[in-house]
Each structure stands twice: as C-alpha cells, then as structure tokens.
Amino acid sequence: MAEFTLDDIRRILRASAGVDEQTDLDGEHFADTAFVDLGYDSLALLELVNRIEREYGIQIPDGDLAHTQTPREALSYVHARLTEAHV
Amino acid sequence: MSASGIRPGRRGRSVVTGLGVVAPTGIGAARHWESVLAGKSGLGRITRFDPTGYPVRVAGEVPGFRAGEQVPGRLVPQTDRFTHFALAAAEDALADAAADPATLPEYEMAVVTASSSGGTEFGQHEMENLYQKGSSWVGAYQSIAWFYAATTGQVSIRHGMRGPCGVICGEQAGGLDALGQSRRLLDTGSRLVLSGGTDASLCPYGLVAQMSTGRLSTEDDPARAYLPFDAAASGFVPGEGGAVLVVEQADAARARGVPAYGELRGYAAGFDPTADGTAARHSVLVSVVRRALADAGLAPGDIDMVFADASGTLAEDLAEARAITEVFGPGGVPVTAPKTLTGRLYAGGAALDVATALLALSAGVVPHTAGLGRTAPGCEIDLVLDRPRQTDPRTALVLARGHGGFTSALVLGAGDRDARTK
Incomplete structure (x- = not known):
C-alpha cells in the first residue's frame, strides 16, 4: 500500500495552492493547525482531494475532506480510505 | 440626474497619485518612461512559446518578469499571468502614491480594472490537462483564475479594498472606461480607487483567438510589424502587460500630502x-x-x-x-x-x-x-x-x-x- 504522510500533504499544498510568507508548513504545529489558519480555503482543499485521488488511485466523495479541519485529521481520513481500498 | 446616477455639479476633482507599470518597455514607470524617451522598442519574435507555424510571430513581451519574486507566493499557482502583472503593478502604484491601504477605510477603497482576454494562458494549460489526461486533472483554481474579474478580486482581497469593485470589458478601450468608472466612484463615496488594466494572452490559445479579427500583423521584422498611420501599415502587433493607477479625490490626496501626476478632467x-x-x-x-x-x-x-x-x-x-x-x-x-x-x-x-x-x-x-x-x-x-x-x-x-x-x-x-x- 502506498505510503501517505504529512510530507505528502505539504508537498501537494505547495504545488497546488502555493505558500507565502504567512504560511509555515514546516512549523512544529503544522499537523494540528486548521487548514483555514494555514491560509487554505475550500478551493485549496478541493485541489488537495483531486491530487490525492489521482496519485493514490482512491475515490474521495465530494465534501468528505472538507469536514477535516487539520492536516492530521486529513491524514487519518486518507489512511482509512487507503486501507479500505486495499482490503 | 445623468445616466450614471450622479447629479451634475457634484463632481469633485480626481487625480492620479501613483503609477505601476508592467510593459514590454520595462517593469516600473521609470524604466518604461526611459524606454519611451529613447524610442526603445519591446517588440521581438515571440519567446513564450514557439511561434513557428503561426502566421503571427512578433509580439511585445514583458522582459524579466519573475512571478515568484513579484507576486505573493500563494497567488502564483492560483492566478493567471494577467493577474500576476496587475498584482505587481498595484503594489508599485500604491508605493508610488505613498498610500497604505491598512490606514484607510476599507469600504472607501475600490478596485476597477479592465480585462479583455481573461486568464487565457492558465485556461489553456487546464484545457490541455482536460483533453490529454482527463477531467480530474483540471485544477480547481481554473474556476477563479480564468475570468475577467479575477484581477479585480485578487487585488481587492490583497489590499483589503472592499468598496464598489468591478471589471470592465471593452477590449482595447477598457482601460479608459475603467478610469471613467473610477472617477464616478470618487463622486459617490469612494476616496481611493486602484484602476487600469493588464492583459497577458501571448499563448497559442490567446493568439489564435485574436487572429480571427484579421488585424494582427504577419510581418516578421519587429521594426516593420506595427506602423500605425504609416503608408506601410500591416496591422498591429499584440503585446502583454499594462498599468495600474492610484486614483484619488484631489482633496484626499492633498490631505495626505502627496503630489499628483495629473487629473482626470x-x-x-x-x-x-x-x-x-x-x-x-x-x-x-x-x-x-x-x-x-x-x-x-x-x-x-x-x-x-x-x-x-x-x-x-x-x-x-x-x-x-x-x-x-x-x-x-x-x-x-x-x-x-x-x-x-x-x-x-x-x-x-x-x-x-x-x-x-x-x-x-x-x-x-x-x-x-x-x-x-x-x-x-x-x-x-x-x-x-x-x-x-x-x-x-x-x-x-x-x-x-x-x-x-x-x-x-x-x-x-x-x-x-x-x-x-x-
């Protein structure tokens, strides 16, 4: 099963929605900071979903990831989907 | 009452206190003006894509624009080049006018830009994703990057300008119409308007769309390709870039103690x-x-x-x-x-x-x-x-x-x- 880590979330956010001086993706609190406080809106999350689906070959129903508040919550959601996909 | 809804006689003076330029003649008003005085042309063979095989091969490209340095990082992948140009020009124009939006009432500042092509280059890239890879490869930001008001919206968000913003699509005339609209807004409660316009459609999609007018020059020599009022006129050369201007009530500019380049009369x-x-x-x-x-x-x-x-x-x-x-x-x-x-x-x-x-x-x-x-x-x-x-x-x-x-x-x-x- 493909590995999916916080670094993958950082990588995808950087490439798809960009970073600026207000964004600290490498800070120690990254995983538990709400996406909105990291500066990422619903479009950024939509883009995150699209890229995870494409790269990891899983389906994420519309809106599911929007219910996650932080990168850690998104990570555990994706892990659950990946596990399901490989049962 | 006129058609614009503004009573005659109530008009205050509108002045321009800041200029931001991103043009084939250079980035920054000073560099542009030096090129104008020197007659230094920014026209050349298209380098943004390989124009071989297209009937139009000469254009005016903005030299040395680096979005990564001149545009807020997050907005680089989220917006089109025409918005990049405007974000950079708006920043310059505000600095030139010594205007700090954070110190002005947010609902008394507005953004009115002209747009003609929208985010063509961004759109072309996403269309390529669509027909080469499939719909799930089309980026979410296409939804906000392509459209005409994208630049006004991003500049408004960037500088916290929440007054009556808008976009005007009047092709090559749009820049004047945006400034005319800015003057109206200054008479109806706004004190500062960022206005002007930019365009960046030097990609195959943008160029081909424009070619249908039959007015683009197919001349290969940059020195011969755009000769208005000349016996050898052969159409026009397309270019990218534009300008953003800070337009203010003359009284507001005077109160801030800043000089004006001129007045919209x-x-x-x-x-x-x-x-x-x-x-x-x-x-x-x-x-x-x-x-x-x-x-x-x-x-x-x-x-x-x-x-x-x-x-x-x-x-x-x-x-x-x-x-x-x-x-x-x-x-x-x-x-x-x-x-x-x-x-x-x-x-x-x-x-x-x-x-x-x-x-x-x-x-x-x-x-x-x-x-x-x-x-x-x-x-x-x-x-x-x-x-x-x-x-x-x-x-x-x-x-x-x-x-x-x-x-x-x-x-x-x-x-x-x-x-x-x-």
Missing part, C-alpha cells in the same frame, strides 16, 4: 456598431472626443497633445486621423503613439497610454512615435516623429478603440508632481 465613451476593418467610421470618435472635451470644460485649442489609438490598419488609422482633423483642424494638435514600442496590449493598452501621458505631463514633454517611415496619404495630422518635443504640455487627450466598436476618450490635466526630479 474629462471622459466620454461611445459605441460604433459599424466598426470593422473595411468600413471604419470617424463620426462616433468625433462625437466621443467632443463630449470628453465638454466634460472637461475645455475647447479643442486647450489640448496640447493627443495619444492616438493607433490601430495599425489603414482604414482605422485614416478614420482616426480624420476624426482628429475634424475636431482640431489639419495639423492642429501634436499626435503621438508611443505604443509602437509595446504593441497593442488589449485591456492593458489604454491604461498604459494614460500612464505614459501622465509621465509626459509631469516631464513637460510630448513623447514621439518611434519607428515610423512615410505617413499614409490622407493622414493630415501632426504626428510627433523622430524625437520628443519639449513643449511643456499641460493637457492630454487619450483615445482608445476596442474591437467591435468600443470608443472612448479621456482628457488629462497636468498635476503638481515633477517627473524630472524623480
């Missing part, structure tokens, strides 16, 4: 539904010019220089020359078209012309039209050729015509900012 717009390459008329332009002069309270003899639309196609050039001659008399006013250095920038063109005219008023110079040879028979205008004229102009008229019939005119008056000392 008069504006009018019309529409010529018969406009096309073979039957261009001059009567609509004549009436627009006269109404702009009346709006400014000036007579033709009060105008010291005219910045021409300079279409580059013979019929339209003749129509413009006839209109100028009808209002001002044969050779009655110096006429110039520094846009021969940049090509026609669509939504950015008229905005850049206004910036150039304001720099000219500040410097006391009529800039010349570089690169022309023999004026076309029938053009009875006093075209400023070869070198700038040091005649200390105090007023300028800027003309712009957009594809399909948009026709606009803006009258500018000199301000109290001296570009020679900058």
Whole structure:
C-alpha cells in the first residue's frame, strides 16, 4: 500500500495552492493547525482531494475532506480510505 | 440626474497619485518612461512559446518578469499571468502614491480594472490537462483564475479594498472606461480607487483567438510589424502587460500630502456598431472626443497633445486621423503613439497610454512615435516623429478603440508632481 504522510500533504499544498510568507508548513504545529489558519480555503482543499485521488488511485466523495479541519485529521481520513481500498 | 446616477455639479476633482507599470518597455514607470524617451522598442519574435507555424510571430513581451519574486507566493499557482502583472503593478502604484491601504477605510477603497482576454494562458494549460489526461486533472483554481474579474478580486482581497469593485470589458478601450468608472466612484463615496488594466494572452490559445479579427500583423521584422498611420501599415502587433493607477479625490490626496501626476478632467465613451476593418467610421470618435472635451470644460485649442489609438490598419488609422482633423483642424494638435514600442496590449493598452501621458505631463514633454517611415496619404495630422518635443504640455487627450466598436476618450490635466526630479 502506498505510503501517505504529512510530507505528502505539504508537498501537494505547495504545488497546488502555493505558500507565502504567512504560511509555515514546516512549523512544529503544522499537523494540528486548521487548514483555514494555514491560509487554505475550500478551493485549496478541493485541489488537495483531486491530487490525492489521482496519485493514490482512491475515490474521495465530494465534501468528505472538507469536514477535516487539520492536516492530521486529513491524514487519518486518507489512511482509512487507503486501507479500505486495499482490503 | 445623468445616466450614471450622479447629479451634475457634484463632481469633485480626481487625480492620479501613483503609477505601476508592467510593459514590454520595462517593469516600473521609470524604466518604461526611459524606454519611451529613447524610442526603445519591446517588440521581438515571440519567446513564450514557439511561434513557428503561426502566421503571427512578433509580439511585445514583458522582459524579466519573475512571478515568484513579484507576486505573493500563494497567488502564483492560483492566478493567471494577467493577474500576476496587475498584482505587481498595484503594489508599485500604491508605493508610488505613498498610500497604505491598512490606514484607510476599507469600504472607501475600490478596485476597477479592465480585462479583455481573461486568464487565457492558465485556461489553456487546464484545457490541455482536460483533453490529454482527463477531467480530474483540471485544477480547481481554473474556476477563479480564468475570468475577467479575477484581477479585480485578487487585488481587492490583497489590499483589503472592499468598496464598489468591478471589471470592465471593452477590449482595447477598457482601460479608459475603467478610469471613467473610477472617477464616478470618487463622486459617490469612494476616496481611493486602484484602476487600469493588464492583459497577458501571448499563448497559442490567446493568439489564435485574436487572429480571427484579421488585424494582427504577419510581418516578421519587429521594426516593420506595427506602423500605425504609416503608408506601410500591416496591422498591429499584440503585446502583454499594462498599468495600474492610484486614483484619488484631489482633496484626499492633498490631505495626505502627496503630489499628483495629473487629473482626470474629462471622459466620454461611445459605441460604433459599424466598426470593422473595411468600413471604419470617424463620426462616433468625433462625437466621443467632443463630449470628453465638454466634460472637461475645455475647447479643442486647450489640448496640447493627443495619444492616438493607433490601430495599425489603414482604414482605422485614416478614420482616426480624420476624426482628429475634424475636431482640431489639419495639423492642429501634436499626435503621438508611443505604443509602437509595446504593441497593442488589449485591456492593458489604454491604461498604459494614460500612464505614459501622465509621465509626459509631469516631464513637460510630448513623447514621439518611434519607428515610423512615410505617413499614409490622407493622414493630415501632426504626428510627433523622430524625437520628443519639449513643449511643456499641460493637457492630454487619450483615445482608445476596442474591437467591435468600443470608443472612448479621456482628457488629462497636468498635476503638481515633477517627473524630472524623480
């Protein structure tokens, strides 16, 4: 099963929605900071979903990831989907 | 009450206190102005993509623009190049005007830009994703990057300007219409408006869409490709870039203690539904010019220089020359078209012309039209050729015509900012 880590979330956010001086993706609190406080809106999350689906070959129903508040919550959601996909 | 909803007699003075330029002649108003005075052309063979195989191969590209350095990082992948240009120009214009939006009331600041092509290059990339890879590869930001108001929206968000924002699509005339709208907003409760326009459609999709007008030059020599009012005119060269201007109530600018490049004194717009390459008329332009002069309270003899639309196609050039001659008399006013250095920038063109005219008023110079040879028979205008004229102009008229019939005119008056000392 493909590995999916916080670094993958950082990588995808950087490439798809960009970073600026207000964004600290490498800070120690990254995983538990709400996406909105990291500066990422619903479009950024939509883009995150699209890229995870494409790269990891899983389906994420519309809106599911929007219910996650932080990168850690998104990570555990994706892990659950990946596990399901490989049962 | 006029059609604009503003009662006559309530009009305050509107001045321009800041300029941001991103153009084939250079990034920054100072560099652009140096190129204009030196007659340094920004036209060349297209490098943004391989133009081999396209009938149009010469364009005006912005040299050395690095989005990663000049645009907030998050907005680089989220927005199109035309928005990148405007974000950079807006930043420069605000700094030039010494205006800090954080210190001004957010609902009294607005953004009104002109747009013509929208986010074409971004859109082309996403369409390639669609037909090469499938719909799930189309980026979510396509939904906000392509459309005409994208630039106004991003600039508004960036600077916290929450007043009555908007976008005007009038092709090459849009820049003047945006400034006309800015002046209206200053009379109805806004104190500062970021206005102007940019365009960036030098990608295959953007170029091919424009080629359908039949007015783009297919000449391969950059020095021969865009010769408005010239006997050898062969159409126009497309360009990218534009200008963003800080427009303020004169009282507000004075209270802030900042000088003005000049004043927006008069504006009018019309529409010529018969406009096309073979039957261009001059009567609509004549009436627009006269109404702009009346709006400014000036007579033709009060105008010291005219910045021409300079279409580059013979019929339209003749129509413009006839209109100028009808209002001002044969050779009655110096006429110039520094846009021969940049090509026609669509939504950015008229905005850049206004910036150039304001720099000219500040410097006391009529800039010349570089690169022309023999004026076309029938053009009875006093075209400023070869070198700038040091005649200390105090007023300028800027003309712009957009594809399909948009026709606009803006009258500018000199301000109290001296570009020679900058």
